[in-house]
Amino acid sequence: MSTDKYKNLRYRLMETETWPLKYMFKFITPNEDGKVEQIKAILPKEGNVTFKHTANLKHVSVTCVTLMESADQIVEITEKADKIEGVIVL
Helix, strand or coil, X not given: CCCHHHHHHHHHHHCCCCCCEXXXXXXXXXXXXXXXXXXXXXXCCCCEEEEEECCCCCEXXXXXXXXXXXXXXXXXXXXXXXXXXXXXXX
């Protein structure tokens, strides 16, 4: 289950009365050591994933828009991404 760090996110998501919900995940990751692949691995397979590199190619923005069934699903994916070293969760 989630840590205290994600209580506010879960609370805001739980206020949403319409589920399933179209949700956008956005992460910034270093473009090294398979970090982008690690992010892709935790995202829902049916999601629409896009990538945008910085001008110097050092970082990649990973965006995924997908239909989520619950706040817990969203928090779980966000927590997994946050555990990957160097990843910024937006």
